[in-house]
Amino acid sequence: MDFQxxxxxxxxxxxxxxxMLWEYFVSHVIMxxxxxxxxxxxxxxxxxxxxxxxxxxxxxxxxxxxxxVIPSLALLVLLMLAIGLGAKTVIIxxxxxxxxxxxxxxxxxxxxxxxxxxxxxxxIGMSPLQLLVKVRFPLSLTYIxxxxxxxxxxxxxxxxxxxxxxxDGLGREIYAGINGQNPLRIYAGAIPAALLAIVSDIVxxxxxxxxxFDDRKSSKRTGKASKAxx
Amino acid sequence: xxxxxxxxxxxxxxxxALKDINLTIKKGELTAFIGPSGxxxxxxxxxxxxxxxxxxxxxxxxGEDIMTKNPVELRRNIGYVIxxxxxxPHMTIGKNVAxxxxxxxxxxxxIEPRVEELMRMVNLDPEVFRDRYPSELSGGQQQRIGVxxxxxxxxxxxxxxxxxxxxxxxxxxxxxxxxxRLQEELNKTIIFVTHDMDEAIKVADTIVLMKxxxxxxxxxxxxxxxxxxxxxxxxxxxxxxxxxxMNDGIGIDPESIRVSTVDEVMVTQPATVTxxxxxxxxxxxxxxxxxxxxxxxxKQRKLLGIVSIxxxxxxxxxxxxxVKDIMRPIGYQVSPGTSLPEAVEIMSNARLTxxxxxxxxxxxxxxxxRGSIVQHLNEVYPTIVEQFASNxxxxx
Numbered sequence: 329m330d331f332q333x334x335x336x337x338x339x340x341x342x343x344x345x346x347x348m349l350w351e352y353f354v355s356h357v358i359m360x361x362x363x364x365x366x367x368x369x370x371x372x373x374x375x376x377x378x379x380x381x382x383x384x385x386x387x388x389x390x391x392x393x394x395x396x397v398i399p400s401l402a403l404l405v406l407l408m409l410a411i412g413l414g415a416k417t418v419i420i421x422x423x424x425x426x427x428x429x430x431x432x433x434x435x436x437x438x439x440x441x442x443x444x445x446x447x448x449x450x451x452i453g454m455s456p457l458q459l460l461v462k463v464r465f466p467l468s469l470t471y472i473x474x475x476x477x478x479x480x481x482x483x484x485x486x487x488x489x490x491x492x493x494x495x496d497g498l499g500r501e502i503y504a505g506i507n508g509q510n511p512l513r514i515y516a517g518a519i520p521a522a523l524l525a526i527v528s529d530i531v532x533x534x535x536x537x538x539x540x541f542d543d544r545k546s547s548k549r550t551g552k553a554s555k556a557x558x
Numbered sequence: 559x560x561x562x563x564x565x566x567x568x569x570x571x572x573x574x575a576l577k578d579i580n581l582t583i584k585k586g587e588l589t590a591f592i593g594p595s596g597x598x599x600x601x602x603x604x605x606x607x608x609x610x611x612x613x614x615x616x617x618x619x620x621g622e623d624i625m626t627k628n629p630v631e632l633r634r635n636i637g638y639v640i641x642x643x644x645x646x647p648h649m650t651i652g653k654n655v656a657x658x659x660x661x662x663x664x665x666x667x668x669i670e671p672r673v674e675e676l677m678r679m680v681n682l683d684p685e686v687f688r689d690r691y692p693s694e695l696s697g698g699q700q701q702r703i704g705v706x707x708x709x710x711x712x713x714x715x716x717x718x719x720x721x722x723x724x725x726x727x728x729x730x731x732x733x734x735x736x737x738x739r740l741q742e743e744l745n746k747t748i749i750f751v752t753h754d755m756d757e758a759i760k761v762a763d764t765i766v767l768m769k770x771x772x773x774x775x776x777x778x779x780x781x782x783x784x785x786x787x788x789x790x791x792x793x794x795x796x797x798x799x800x801x802x803x804m805n806d807g808i809g810i811d812p813e814s815i816r817v818s819t820v821d822e823v824m825v826t827q828p829a830t831v832t833x834x835x836x837x838x839x840x841x842x843x844x845x846x847x848x849x850x851x852x853x854x855x856x857k858q859r860k861l862l863g864i865v866s867i868x869x870x871x872x873x874x875x876x877x878x879x880x881v882k883d884i885m886r887p888i889g890y891q892v893s894p895g896t897s898l899p900e901a902v903e904i905m906s907n908a909r910l911t912x913x914x915x916x917x918x919x920x921x922x923x924x925x926x927x928r929g930s931i932v933q934h935l936n937e938v939y940p941t942i943v944e945q946f947a948s949n950x951x952x953x954x
Contacts, residue, residue, distance in 0.1 A: 428836050444644045445646060448640050452633060452637075452658050452661070453632070453634030454661060455630050462646075517896075542690075542693075543647060544648055544693060545694055546689055546691055
């Protein structure tokens with residue numbers, strides 16, 4: 329196969345069908361965001377709960393773990409049998425899939441907060457809720473972000489099999505290519521999906537670093553400021 | 559005023575952390591809780607802001623039982639400084655200082671000037687430090703912020719849990735001095751937990767000594783130093799024990815002093831000079847070491863003689879002379895292992911200000927001075943010094 333030919337052909341194919349591909353791309357992103365969004369809304373409170381009650385925590389973490397171990401295709405098919413075809417099946421599948429990294433990282437994040445900050449917070453009169461919002465949660469953000477990052481990359485991959493259960497997204501282009509034995513269409517679907525995964529990984533990785541507050545520094549720190557008295 | 563009435567604390571595993579604590583902490587005083595680890599000093603302190611709940615007994619603040627109060631509300635009115643600083647790393651210094659006024663929902667317009675005022679109080683320029691994060695400050699600076707954070711909402715009571723123990727000795731000294739200065743201005747009721755007796759003696763008005771969950775002795779630093787209640791207190795305040803000659807009472811057998819030898823008492827690094835040094839150099843060494851005479855030793859530290867400042871000045875005009883030309887032989891010396899009273903007798907008989915300790919090979923190993931003797935006596939037994947002092951007083 330002549331690579332040169334394939335590449336230029338791919339570009340011309342993609343530009344000819346840019347409208348359709350864009351639509352797939354957008355629906356792909358929307359499904360990922362909805363799935364992850366739901367997982368955040370449900371997973372973070374579950375993580376907080378798990379960090380509060382040791383026994384309940386074990387149950388929660390075991391369940392989310394099992395959910396993630398089910399192969400994605402099987403999970404989606406099972407969900408399809410229960411809820412039917414369509415994007416909502418995909419989104420719920422993603423939710424189940426992303427729950428584990430998010431719950432687990434929230435749990436670990438909250439658990440690793442240095443006890444002296446918690447004691448300080450309690451000692452100066454923070455209520456349990458204030459302690460959570462003002463101390464525990466900010467200091468576990470970097471962990472939660474890393475959970476989100478894992479979840480996002482998995483979700484972007486899983487969504488490519490959405491067409492099998494009646495969803496949209498870049499997977500549609502990939503499956504059309506497989507069915508029509510047209511490698512161009514496979515590439516046209518797979519390459520944007522892969523790029524999306526890489527870019528989200530980088531972006532979320534950046535935030536993960538940014539939100540690491542354990543030894544936070546002020547950004548506008550200048551050299552001369554350090555001569556202050558001891 | 560804070561009162562502990564019959565307070566006990568027993569943990570679920572049966573460990574009795576506190577036994578029958580009865581204590582009154584005076585308003586406006588700095589009270590230090592001191593004891594070895596596991597003595598219950600931190601536990602006792604944490605009863606005050608309900609971080610720990612007693613198993614039985616009561617804690618009263620100004621006559622009110624604290625169990626009747628909302629713990630969160632209670633804690634907002636009690637300053638709290640913890641050992642590992644506990645500044646929130648994700649908040650700027652300004653936000654850290656303002657955290658309690660925020661919790662108490664102060665008018666934001668009042669908070670900003672308060673933060674600046676507090677930062678100036680500990681000599682940290684708000685312009686420079688307000689927007690920094692804790693990790694950008696030194697340990698001493700961080701703990702200053704920890705202290706003013708506790709002061710921010712102007713509480714009457716401040717709890718400090720080994721606040722300076724993680725700092726280097728110099729910053730610790732400085733912060734202790736600052737605490738004393740602040741306390742003179744503010745007159746708060748401060749409870750200060752420490753395991754360092756020197757620190758307690760330095761900062762406290764009252765010391766509460768604890769061991770194994772019980773209060774061993776309470777009193778001013780002066781009274782604890784003068785009248786330690788028992789051997790534990792004595793060891794804790796750092797008095798060197800003498801071997802096996804102590805009956806447990808306060809009366810001490812002055813004979814016990816015989817155990818000391820010159821080796822324990824002497825200064826091991828006396829000021830010396832080598833014989834070929836010029837006179838100006840010798841004076842320079844004297845001024846550096848703040849002494850009025852130098853022992854002349856050769857490279858093997860063999861003692862050759864002594865030069866005094868008077869002789870040096872007498873001969874100073876003669877530029878070619880060196881130390882060995884003007885030194886005098888040593889009149890008196892003792893060998894290591896000589897008992898202290900023997901050495902003291904020599905010194906007093908010959909009216910010496912100091913006495914060289916020289917080994918069998920003629921090497922200078924140390925120097926007995928009046929200062930070193932006083933220091934040794936104070937370490938071995940302050941009561942002896944006291945007795946000497948009172949004897950002198952009677953004679954006079």
